[in-house]
Amino acid sequence: MKWNEVAKVRMKDLGMTQEKLSEHLGITPGAVSHWLNARRSPELEVIARILHILDIDEFKVDKNGSIFTSEDFNNSSCATKKINCYPLLSKELIINYVDDLGSNEADNFANEWIESGAVILGKGFWYKVEGDAMLSPTGFSVPSGSLVLFDMGRVPQEEDLILVMSKNNSELSFKKIQSDGHRRLLVPMNPRWPVDVITDEHKILAIAVESKLKLK
Known part of the structure; x- marks a missing residue:
């Protein structure tokens, strides 16, 4: 509903x-x-x-x-749905262990594990969104502070929300993936934020499958 x-x-x-x-x-x-x-x-x-x-x-x-x-x-x-717990990874942990995110190495440093009944095809982890890039003026939004569950086992499709790392400055971006001809774009829900072109300098880490906002 x-x-x-x-x-x-x-x-x-x-x-x-x-x-x-x-x-x-x-x-x-x-x-x-x-x-x-x-x-x-x-x-x-x-x-x-x-x-x-x-x-x-x-x-x-x-x-x-x-x-x-x-x-x-x-x-x-x-x-009857299977419930699993996934680690909440900080920005620093994701960046530092970006090449080993598929393993359990970074999980050892997670301070919190959060349950979910979502279907996860690969390695799953939670991430707390920073910034207002996905804060839409209308409709569905993922505001700063939201907890998002990511799946590393999915192939990104058009309109998926993805977590990307820029290799040249080790920054994380959480945006929607869209196509423009032969280009793939990182599109924010917030029109005040810039649209980025996905290049070889970007590493797609995982696909968002669930989000929630904790009140307490």
Whole structure:
């Protein structure tokens, strides 16, 4: 379900009106109505705040923008899903062990492991997003501070979100891959950020398969 559908169902269960929700948010009922009826899309931080007000503190956002709550995790189809834990790797760890990410060497230095039921084809790891390159003014976003699960076993396809390292300056980029003729581009969701051309100086590390934003 989309986040607004989840919110409307939860509001009905709690007996909460749009006016009451708008009071909690400190905005007009009209703005809330636009969001709940999908006429406009708030940022992920706002969605998280709305769901928190509705007593939904644990949720995951799929690539297409669908929301999965803890109730979804516990239903019959999810209960049989295999859950694994993957290391949360810092930027420094990824850069320092870039040639050995497929092994477990960097995992030994991870301070946190996070579970997921996502299907991982290769080596999986979590990374905390830095910067606003993937903060879209409308629709699905991956804001700074989001936790993203990456899979090193997938082949990048058009529109995939990928983690890339620039070999010449050892910087990480998290952007969407798109084609422009014979060129492959790194495209941000934030129009204020530059589009980069993928060259031999770039190393594609992994494909994003899941993202979530921790509130606490």
